[in-house]
Amino acid sequence: MKSLQYVAYAGVLAALLLAGWSSALAQNVTYDDILHSSAQPQNWITYGGNYSSHRFSELKQIDTQNAASLKMEWVYQLRRTGIFETSPIVVDGYLYMTEPPSTVTALDVRTGKAIWRWTPELPKNLLTIGLFPTNRGVAVLGDTVYVTTIDSYLVALDGKTGAVRWRVHVAENKEGYAITSAPLAINGKIITGTGGGEAGLRGLLDAYDAKTGKRLWRLWTVPTQGEPGVETWGGDSWKWGGATTWNTGSYDPELNLLYWGTGNPAPDWNGDARQGDNLYSCSLLAVDADTGKMKWYFQFSPHDTHDWDAAEPPILLDAAINGQPRKLVVMANRNGFYYVLDRTTGEFLSGVPFIKQTWAKGLDAKGRPILMPDIDPSPQGTLIYPSITGAINFSSPSYSPLTGLVYVTAREQGAYYFKGRPKMEPANPELAGGGGGQRVLTGDPAYTAVRALDATTGKMKWQFKLVGDSWTGTLATAGGLVFSADVAGNFFALDAATGKPLWNVHVGAAARANPVTFAVDGKQYVAVAATNSLFVFGLP
């Protein structure tokens, strides 16, 4: 493994020229720091909490005994309305978050006061087809903050001032590419995917040099003419195949593999013109971080016609399967199944439904779904579980190595699926995904629940039912807690072992974001973005 000590240009200058004026620069995140994120639990250092996307914190000041006395510490309010889905990064007392659509704000963790804010100028004719103009967070490496923008740029900002260090064009927004996900910072590289799977384009995953912004490699998630896999696309349907990479993936530094989920094939609800499996849509890709070459893939929903993206953050963990220690990657998939794969080879180990599903009899020995008849969208509507928004969506699950449980916000809901057009009209905002869509089953039968699944089997250990929908991820802590929120605006803490509710507060309206925890001056905080505010709680 390489151990590059990344220090940004300005950092070097300051260190050289100002030596003696002050002690070492703060908030300098090395690759090594991210590698050993559990050694500095006061920081929430990368999108998923660690490279394995556990969203688990070693902090345990807030625990099952005292969680009931959590109180508000400070609030940061957005200056304008928008869909607020940020998952903050915290480094040495700085909190970096994004505001919709693409603003980065640095806050002082002690007070919630803004230190700087950066807002890009966005084009007037911005295309956001099949997605909201929002942003889910930044990445930090060295003293630089990396953010993607809704018009598909990747921007490097000075962590102390927000000054632009470089800005590169990832893809063309006019073609429908738009980015809402947090980039991933690895060893000297910044990885980002894009959204736009309903716009009629091909998905891609990019790596950029963290210092210069130079693109190092690109992986197309839909093969082109002459490449293996193109035969899984009827006619020339690969040209607008979709399979976007719109959420943040995970990374195994030992195998040097990135794990990234891909979205739906396009058009979403009509597969007639794209006969075949439509590789590599609705798949998990294992990608060599140095070369961008795909090491293996696993397709969860071949020839998907229900918009069941596989963009959920994959969780990496090591555990024994049948008595044998294995390196695993697990994913609670939008299609309703919980999958356990070998992350070295992509071998399918197990897959069980974690919600009600009516589209597959089960999975075969290789993990391929055995389809039920008549599940395709139809002009009159076909009732299928789960709904288009899926058993889970962008919200991140968490994994506690202490309990061995994966905590997932699961949606129990069916929908009538309606068939759209067979051919894509690229970059046509009025025909996102080729038309078609769903009418969901609403009312009381539809609900969400925080479910604790045995990480290696997917077997449910407990659940905490919520009224209505939820778009909030979960956060697990060494204090024996799981934090999440419901659509009514209740932010709450559950006992990680039993699911028993220990604390809740009403924050006004739905949280659509992943909670995080961090500490400064020895005090632990829990934060969640909800409605138009970032709410931060701590013990009295």
Next chain:
Amino acid sequence: MIRIRSSRVAALVFILCGFGLCVPFVAFAAGRAPQATKPAAAPPGKPLFEGACAVCHGMDGSGGNGPNIRHAAARLGPNGIEDLVKVGFIGSGMPTFPQLGDEKIRQIVDYVVSFDQEASGTQPGDAQKGKEIYRSKNCSQCHIVNGQGGNLGPDLTRVGTRLSPGSLSDAITSPGLKLPLDANLAERAAFRAYLMQRAVTKDGREITGLRVNDDTFSVQLRDAGGQIHSLRKLDLQKLEDLPGKSWMPSYKDGLSETQLNDLVSYLAGLRGAR
């Protein structure tokens, strides 16, 4: 009673003491600055601005009840400004203006953008040589241009749109004399940017730095290393302003007149191209 001669002059005072670069008003009045703004035919956005915006942002956009927006175009661009006028700014008192309609809003935006274009003029020296002086004097130790440099002083990427050559010259020779209003964040619009403060905690720790935030209960200072110190006022025995102080040395004696003119020309040409 203090009177100022004209609102145009008042406007210039604010232009001149742009972002962290400062100019004594007297020096300007003495005819030092080569360039004054040219009053053109009143743009259609002017009366609209004065009617709708000036009550908070001042007649010349220099702020007051609302933030200084003279350089809003540099930060937000015309689209960003238009967007803000249309959607407002939560919690700040910035309303929406549904009665104005797109056309009038665009005229207002054009007018606000014009604030950012005023400082220009005949450049007194050789910009290419000036760039070399900028490099040799290590200006990038503290200033950022196009993302490169240190962060103790203001970002100079667009300084040419903010300061006239005359005021640039004064800022180089007399730094820290007069501080501009902080236009970076609405919540600190009323504060002077780059004000140096010295805090002494009750346990005797001393921190000198540039003020980043200041509210009734806390203050955040950026020290010479660029690090932020977040301090509760309760924990302080002393918090004092250090007016006129700057970490930037005066280049009054360090540069010949030709060199100064060259450097000014380089800076005056920095207008935001990336």
Next chain:
Amino acid sequence: MWNAGSYDPETNTLYWGTGNPAPDWNGDGRLGDNLFTCSLIAVDANTGKMKWYFQFSPHETHDWDSAQPPILFDAAVKGKPRKLVSLANRNGFYYVLDRTTGEFLTGIPFVKQTWAQGLDAKGRPITLPNIEPTVEGTLVYPAITGGINWNSPSYSPLTGLFYVPAREAGSYYIKGEEKMAPGNSVGMVGGGGGGAKFMTGDDVYTTVRGLEATTGRKTWEFKMTGDAWTGTLATAGGLVFSADAGSNLFALDALTGKPLWHLQVGTAVRANPITYAVDGEQYVVAVAGNSVFAFTLPQVAQAPQAPAQGH
């Protein structure tokens, strides 16, 4: 009359403040006192007839509306019990009037002001020269936004103090055209003819002041950083709630002004806080940005409440 007034049910009288004459900053086309602008008027609630008026700023040219909520209270003045109405005025003076007759009793500045030598025996300002807006701009205190604006002061009968959120600032007042074109407004200021350039920077601040209600004498103040637009709330618990421009909601000791609690709510509180109780539990509520915040004391030894459970 753009702010809420007060009501005395015993005498069935409404007390309402009135705003500026128009155009705001040019009085040339409206010579005279411009009744009943910048006044407090007492109105019979049954008939709408004016019982009396008191004009704070005759022929006003600084946009100093008198729309501040008048506070009604009864107290002894010079040993004599009086029914009073007091108003901290945007023009910088604190006034105490007899609310039965409108008689002027006291008026003293509660912020720095540079436009009047003082008030005469009837409460009419004795103006200083050269305070009119000019084309070039005339610096006058208080600012165009006033010594106080629409945000409400509060009064505690327990302390006898009037808690005013006060602004210390001046403005350059700029004269515009003298004629108004009715209805020809483009925004906030309409055809106001002129305007102001604000004094800005650190010289401008706001403060919560505890004034002796009958005299206007300052007993304490709590200085804030920046320009706050929050009213005050006084409680029998001996507290005064307000907020600063830095988005801190806080509680002060009503007797001393000492800060006892504060919380960063993320954006300025441009509203008046209130309090109420339900099921025996006291709440303090403040609006900030797009949110309503409610606070209570921590519930000790009470079982945690689960979020609404379904199914």
